[in-house]
Amino acid sequence: MRTPDRRDALRVALAGGAAMLLPKAVVAQEAAFSLPKLPYSFDALEPHIDAKTMEIHWGRHHKAYVDNLNKALAGKGEWEKKTIEEILKSIADVPAPVRQAVINNGGGHHNHSLFWASMGPKAGGEPTGPLAKAIDAAFESFAKFQAKLTAAGMTRFGSGWAWLVSDDKGKLDVISTANQDSPLMMTPVLTPLLGVDVWEHAYYLKYQNKRADYLAAWFKTVDWKVVAERHAKAGK
């Protein structure tokens, strides 16, 4: 998910015929990817996720992924024009010298963008509608799904993510990935519907070694409406 950013604004300007007026250097300085705004305040997810963790996680960790992604793709014109989803889905075609940097930082950018958007204040609970039915079909019950995602988060040794993913027919599964690897890089491509960050930086200030407590609290921040929208799109 790439939110509208300065590059899009610039594109509009170019389409409007302003291109001739812009010195080339100005165009070159526009970074391809930018840090999306948080859709809520830093303290909005308290007490489940603390304000300080949100500030550092978004403002330093996610920002570093964006900056390093831009650095990796700088001057690679065709790649800079793609969305982050397109890039991750065709990761094998990314030039070898920068591929690992794009996996790490492009994955980091996309994973965190999904993460912020799928949490919210006054969220939690359980999904309804077609997503609820799909979860029951895949995992028998919401409780069993929750246990499976928690287990995926707990057994990821080191840094990574636990995911609810969909295949291109809308069938659900739970997986985990190492570091910032995205399900979009898998063959066949899996669409991430919901992800929980289990890097220690996601929870250490408040939970230290108690990853299980963090996972239990995180479920109370999940915005199921956003997840349901992703599910509806993925199954089409």
Added chain:
Amino acid sequence: MTFTLPTLPYAHDALEKAIDKTTMEIHHGRHHKAYVDNLNAAIQGRSEFDGQSIEAILAKAATLPDDIRQKVINNGGGHANHTLFWETMSPNGGGDPSGVLADAITSTFGDLATLKQKVKEAALARFGSGWSWVVVSGGKLEILSTANQDSPLMHGKTPILGVDVWEHAYYLRYQNKRADYVDAFWHVINWSDVAARFQKAGH
């Protein structure tokens, strides 16, 4: 045969010039303890491990039974790595190495500053969780990094110095600033312990 959590050779607050007391308490008392407990659970009831050191077990990690191999790599590695880590730090640490270790550093890297720079580069380039190491391999010093709790012993290399770059090692005090943590680590490095490991490794 069961492994036990070693006692820290100094107080939790002894390394404050580099690592805060709370981090030491949690890192040793919870993270290292969990590795020891999970290692013991993995090898419980398997007499083939009786009397074997964790170093000997890790050196033949590739030949361990499928059903416990990854658990032993993760938790046995975690146990060996952290045991080395605690011993190679000291409240009276810092400064420069001397003797044959100093000579080997000079002949391999040019000077101590270059070794420190390379350890830092390996630490910063390790994406995710892992370690930056100085190892002895074929009698020579090398710098490398490993992912998660993988031990250089699994690759036939003997670690003599390691910097833990899992976020749990530094996040409470340094947050995302891993570079600052690695810089501070040198204030507590116990060079005499590193030198003893170098001697023992048969350089």
